[in-house]
Each structure stands twice: as C-alpha cells, then as structure tokens.
Amino acid sequence: MRPFEVVLSLAGLVASTVLAVPRLRGWRLAGCLLLLAPAAAVVQAAVEGPRWPLVPVYVLAGLLPLTWWVGRAVRPGRFVVVLGTLGGAVALAVSVALPVAAPVFRFRAPTGPYxxxxxxxxxxxxxxxxxxxxxxxxxxxxxxxxxxxxxxxxxxxxxxxxxxxxxxxxxxxxxxxxxxxxxxxxxxxxxxxxxxxxxxxxxxxxxxxxxxxxxxxxxxxxxxxxxxxxxxxxxxxxxxxxxxxxxxxxxxxxxxxxxxxxxxxxxxxxxxxxxxxxxxxxxxxxxxxxxxxxxxxxxxxxxxxxxxxxxxxxxxxxxxxxxxxxxxxxxxxxxxxxxxxxxxxxxxxxxxxxxxxxxxxxxxxxxxxxxxxxxxxxxxxxxxxxxxxxxxxxxxxxxxxxxxxxxxxxxxxxxxxxxxxxxxxxxxxxxxxxxxxxxxxxxxxxxxxxxxxxxxxxxxxxxxxxxxxxxxxxxxxxxxxxxxxxxxxxxxx
The missing domain is CATH 3.40.50.1820 (Alpha/Beta hydrolase fold, catalytic domain)
Known part of the structure; x- marks a missing residue:
C-alpha cells in the first residue's frame, strides 16, 4: 500500500474504534477524530490518485462521521449499535484487503552497476x-x-x-x-x-x-x-x-x-x-x-x-x-x-x-x-x-x-x-x-x-x-x- 493509503486505512481504523467504544463516542473530540477519515480520503485521492480498490474505504470514511452524528441525534438501541459496529468492522477489513490484493506494486531494485x-x-x-x-x-x-x-x-x-x-x-x-x-x-x-x-x-x-x-x-x-x-x-x-x-x-x-x-x-x-x-x-x-x-x-x-x-x-x-x-x-x-x-x-x-x-x-x-x-x-x-x-x-x-x-x-x-x-x-x-x-x-x-x-x-x-x-x-x-x-x-x- 502507498503511504497515504496506509494513512487512510489507519484513519478509518481510528474512526471505527471511536464509534465502537461507548466511552470514546461521548468524548468531546470524538467528532474531530471521525473527520480524520474523510479528510484522509480527500488527501489520498488528491496526492496519490483515486483507484477502485479504495472505494470501500472512501465510502466508509464518509459514513463514519455521518453514523456518529445520526447516533447522537437518534440514540439507537444496543442491538443497532452492535450490528453497526460489526458492519463497520467488516467494511474496514474489506477496505484494507482490497488495496493489498490489488496493490500499486513496486519493482525490486536491479542488481547491476548502472x-x-x-x-x-x-x-x-x-x-x-x-x-x-x-x-x-x-x-x-x-x-x-x-x-x-x-x-x-x-x-x-x-x-x-x-x-x-x-x-x-x-x-x-x-x-x-x-x-x-x-x-x-x-x-x-x-x-x-x-x-x-x-x-x-x-x-x-x-x-x-x-x-x-x-x-x-x-x-x-x-x-x-x-x-x-x-x-x-x-x-x-x-x-x-x-x-x-x-x-x-x-x-x-x-x-x-x-x-x-x-x-x-x-x-x-x-x-x-x-x-x-x-x-x-x-x-x-x-x-x-x-x-x-x-x-x-x-x-x-x-x-x-x-x-x-x-x-x-x-x-x-x-x-x-x-x-x-x-x-x-x-x-x-x-x-x-x-x-x-x-x-x-x-x-x-x-x-x-x-x-x-x-x-x-x-x-x-x-x-x-x-x-x-x-x-x-x-x-x-x-x-x-x-x-x-x-x-x-x-x-x-x-x-x-x-x-x-x-x-x-x-x-x-x-x-x-x-x-x-x-x-x-x-x-x-x-x-x-x-x-x-x-x-x-x-x-x-x-x-x-x-x-x-x-x-x-x-x-x-x-x-x-x-x-x-x-x-x-x-x-x-x-x-x-x-x-x-x-x-x-x-x-x-
């Protein structure tokens, strides 16, 4: 994975963790942490270029802060929270697996003197x-x-x-x-x-x-x-x-x-x-x-x-x-x-x-x-x-x-x-x-x-x-x- 792809995946992991842990969801800076994911998506697409294996993580980056905002307004039940957390975990796993399976690969260095x-x-x-x-x-x-x-x-x-x-x-x-x-x-x-x-x-x-x-x-x-x-x-x-x-x-x-x-x-x-x-x-x-x-x-x-x-x-x-x-x-x-x-x-x-x-x-x-x-x-x-x-x-x-x-x-x-x-x-x-x-x-x-x-x-x-x-x-x-x-x-x- 390229550097900003790694940053994007990490931002998605942080945002997912914030949503999954009740104590973190109520933290004053939770909203700021959740905004890291869409910000990272924008930076990655601008600097390295968008590509299809990252579509799940782009979608996840947009949904995470939206989910947090809706959760604060609606107060969903425990079952919905658990279900959403599991869905987020699966989406995060897919968003990491696809770029690894279809990487922007590098060639190994040639061994000659030129x-x-x-x-x-x-x-x-x-x-x-x-x-x-x-x-x-x-x-x-x-x-x-x-x-x-x-x-x-x-x-x-x-x-x-x-x-x-x-x-x-x-x-x-x-x-x-x-x-x-x-x-x-x-x-x-x-x-x-x-x-x-x-x-x-x-x-x-x-x-x-x-x-x-x-x-x-x-x-x-x-x-x-x-x-x-x-x-x-x-x-x-x-x-x-x-x-x-x-x-x-x-x-x-x-x-x-x-x-x-x-x-x-x-x-x-x-x-x-x-x-x-x-x-x-x-x-x-x-x-x-x-x-x-x-x-x-x-x-x-x-x-x-x-x-x-x-x-x-x-x-x-x-x-x-x-x-x-x-x-x-x-x-x-x-x-x-x-x-x-x-x-x-x-x-x-x-x-x-x-x-x-x-x-x-x-x-x-x-x-x-x-x-x-x-x-x-x-x-x-x-x-x-x-x-x-x-x-x-x-x-x-x-x-x-x-x-x-x-x-x-x-x-x-x-x-x-x-x-x-x-x-x-x-x-x-x-x-x-x-x-x-x-x-x-x-x-x-x-x-x-x-x-x-x-x-x-x-x-x-x-x-x-x-x-x-x-x-x-x-x-x-x-x-x-x-x-x-x-x-x-x-x-x-």
Whole structure:
C-alpha cells in the first residue's frame, strides 16, 4: 500500500474504534477524530490518485462521521449499535484487503552497476502495409521504448510502467476474464527508469537487445528482466507491435486494439503447423501465418536503431549503440517472433526464447546464432492446466518438441533450460501484480521472486557470454545457485 493509503486505512481504523467504544463516542473530540477519515480520503485521492480498490474505504470514511452524528441525534438501541459496529468492522477489513490484493506494486531494485534511463520513439515503416487495420493505405507503425544504462541515482521522476494504461489495461483485464476496471490502478505504477536521463558515460557504446512480448501483452510486460539487463550494461528496445500487443495508441491519438485470442490463434498456428487452407486477415491470405510479418518488425527496428546511432532526435543515443552486438529475447508469441527474426536477420548475434512452440521453418532450417531456450517440465505445464486451464497435451508436446529440436540443431553454442514450478506468466511481471496470483492460477509454485532470480541470472549470463565477452560460471555448470534448474549445453566444435 502507498503511504497515504496506509494513512487512510489507519484513519478509518481510528474512526471505527471511536464509534465502537461507548466511552470514546461521548468524548468531546470524538467528532474531530471521525473527520480524520474523510479528510484522509480527500488527501489520498488528491496526492496519490483515486483507484477502485479504495472505494470501500472512501465510502466508509464518509459514513463514519455521518453514523456518529445520526447516533447522537437518534440514540439507537444496543442491538443497532452492535450490528453497526460489526458492519463497520467488516467494511474496514474489506477496505484494507482490497488495496493489498490489488496493490500499486513496486519493482525490486536491479542488481547491476548502472541506473536506468528511458525514452520512446514512434516509427513508421512506409515499405509495409498495416495488416491489422482495415484501411489498405495504412502503413506499419511501431512504438519503441528504449531503456538504456544511466548513471546511478539520476534525479527525476520515475517513468510509468504502462504510459498508455487507460488503453492497454482494459484489454488485459478481458484476457484474464477480469472486469474492465480491474487493472486500472496500473496507471499509478512506476519503474526504476528516469525519462530522458543522460546515458552513462562509460563505456562508449552498449550492446542492444530487442524485447518482444506475448500475445495481448505490452512492451514492458517483463520489466523485471528488462531493468536487470539494462542495469548490467545493455540497451533494451521494447516494441509495441500492433496485432501482437493488447493495444497501441499512436501519437496521433489513434488506437489500434489487439484482436481476440481466438482470432489470432489460427494466424499464429499456421506458422507452426501450416494447413493447406491459409487463414486470412482483412481478406489477405497468409500461407506462412503471421509470424514472418511480426519478425520483420525486428529487422525494421534494427534499421531505425542504426539511424538513431547516427543521429538521435532525442539527443541521447547518438554514437552510443553497438549494433554489431545485437540480440533479441521474447516470451510466448514474442519468443516465436524472436526465433523467426534470428532465422532471417544475421545482424542478430544472440537469441533468447522463452516458453513457446516454434515456427516450422525455424525448426526445419535451424538457427545459426548462440541460442538459449527456457521452458518448464511437462508436469509443471499439466499443473498449470489444472489450476488455470489451457496447455492441452498437444500444446505441451509441441512446445517441448520444437524447442528441443531447435536446440539439438544448433551448430554452435546453445542452452536448453527447464525450470520446474514456473507457470507461463512467471516469465512476465505477473507475479508482482498481486499477492493473489498463485491462488488465481496465474503463477506457479516456484514463487515470483525465485522465478525472477533464475530468469534474470541466466539472461544476463547468456548475453554477457555472447555479446559482451564476459564468461559466466553459471553457463558451464561450475556454479549451482539454482539446483532446481536442469540445463543442457552445446558448445562450438
């Protein structure tokens, strides 16, 4: 809970106590104490912003002084007083429980030596049509948020977790079958990044990673992982890809919403197990599915990043990007797109793929880059199915088979990891969203913090080894801080 939310809850507790204890109700200053609750509600809403989990405590804050005033005028009987006291206690408990269950959460501090700066770009690819709008004249547009190493403790306001939360969170809520308003409090969540902070002076240039989120996600959906990588000296570029993410609001104000999963799934599956009859999107047949289209966004991003390195209009990244050391990482659909991008674009020197079945041509042709693939054991996938649905046997078998096939076909360095107890959303920030995510079946028994530790450690070790030439004992098996992880490794012959 945020500071003024705590003050508000305490004010409600004090006011409820005053009403519940006869000796306090008759005290001359009782009315003043009861007014603390509505005053605290006004201050909290003005300073921190109102949010739906606090509605019960707002209502309680208004009713408490009203109840006291009516009680002095009417003199209710003992039964009414007891009943009112019990009702107030229940209302107070609910008013505290809801903000705890749906908190304005904080991200844990990244462990690297750098601070984090961020800035956002709007890019238009005039060479490609936009497939996810009905207008054939539309061109592909991306929002790209760049996180980069900055000096530690740079002053300035921390950047929001989801700048377009009002557009994105209702779609996310629908995905999880929550009410549309359930995630609106995300608008108040901030990160460790400072908008427009100067890039750290040394070294002169930083390796670059492109991050791709899963279906109906958003460009910062794995902020725990992004911030950790940036703090260790990487520039990370998160793409909001129309059609892949929950929603994209363009600078013009135009909103491109994501499409329902049942509409997207045939387009995605066609890239994995092609069918004779190709699915269509706005009348256009896609015999290879949608993954090649999404993967082209990565190559386009690399082109634009080269332009930023030459001349950044934000005056931050000019001559600071080492695009000879570029990599990509993604979860779920983002992992598919990352794998396809690595197949098609030799500028990508390292590929990290998390928990997804892979396109047929990636499996058939194989990847040439050093690649790390992270997933779970089949038993954990079945446990997720029991608690949250999804993951039929066919999906489990295909995910594990295709990821292992890509690993087995690597000509050089490769790593195949299984982390027991990880559910699919453990690879995103979802464990931070609420302490109730395990009870809702969203997160696995490994625990959010432990899952973050493992993913962060292996992500940094992998990119350090293959983009920064910094060896890691974690990748050789010489270090065993995570005994639950099973890892197979391949080395260049």
């Amino acid at each position: 601070g984090i700066g961020t800035t956002t770009y709007h890019w238009v690819d005039a060479s490609r049509p936009e497939l996810f709008t009905a207008d054939p004249g539309d061109h592909r547009e991306l929002l790209a948020q760049v996180w980069y190493p900055a000096e530690k403790d740079v002053p300035g306001p921390h950047a929001p977790y989801i700048p377009d939360a009002d557009a994105v969170t209702p779609v996310m809520a629908q995905l999880f079958r929550f009410p549309d308003f359930a995630l609106t409090h995300f608008r108040y969540v901030t990160t460790h990044a400072v908008e427009g902070a100067p890039v750290a002076r040394l070294p002169a240039r930083y390796p670059v990673l492109v991050y791709l989120t899963g279906l109906n996600g958003f460009r910062a959906a794995s902020t725990f992982q992004i911030e950790e990588l940036v703090s260790h000296g990487y520039v990370v570029v998160g793409l909001d890809q129309p059609g892949a993410v929950a929603a994209v609001r363009l600078p013009s104000g135009r909103l491109i919403p994501g499409r329902p999963r049942e509409e997207m799934q045939p387009l995605v599956t066609q890239s994995v197990t092609p069918q004779p009859t190709a699915p269509t999107l706005h009348g256009q047949a896609l015999p290879n599915g949608i993954i090649p289209y999404f993967a082209q966004d990565v190559s386009f991003a690399l082109d634009r990043l080269a332009g930023l390195d030459a001349d950044d209009p934000h005056r931050l990244l000019t001559r600071r990007l080492d695009l000879h050391r570029a990599g990509v990482f993604g979860i779920s659909l983002g992992g598919m797109n990352a794998a396809k991008a690595c197949l098609e674009d030799a500028r990508l020197k390292a590929c990290l793929i998390m928990d997804v079945d892979l396109p047929a041509d990636v499996v058939g042709k194989g990847l040439r880059q050093p690649t790390m693939l992270i997933t779970r054991d089949a038993g954990t996938m079945r446990l997720e199915r029991e608690r949250a649905g999804g993951w039929p046997e066919e999906d489990i078998a295909r995910t594990r088979r295709t990821m292992r096939a890509v690993y087995d076909g690597l000509p050089g360095d490769g790593y195949y990891l299984e982390i027991p107890g990880m559910f699919h959303l453990n690879f995103t920030d979802a464990p931070s969203w609420s302490p109730l995510t395990p009870q809702l079946g969203m997160c696995g028994p490994i625990g959010g913090g432990r899952g973050f530790d493992i993913v962060d450690a292996y992500s940094v070790a992998f990119f350090d080894r293959h983009l920064a030439d910094r060896p890691s004992a974690l990748l050789t098996g010489a270090s065993k801080p995570y005994p639950e992880v099973t890892m197979a490794t391949r080395t260049r012959s």
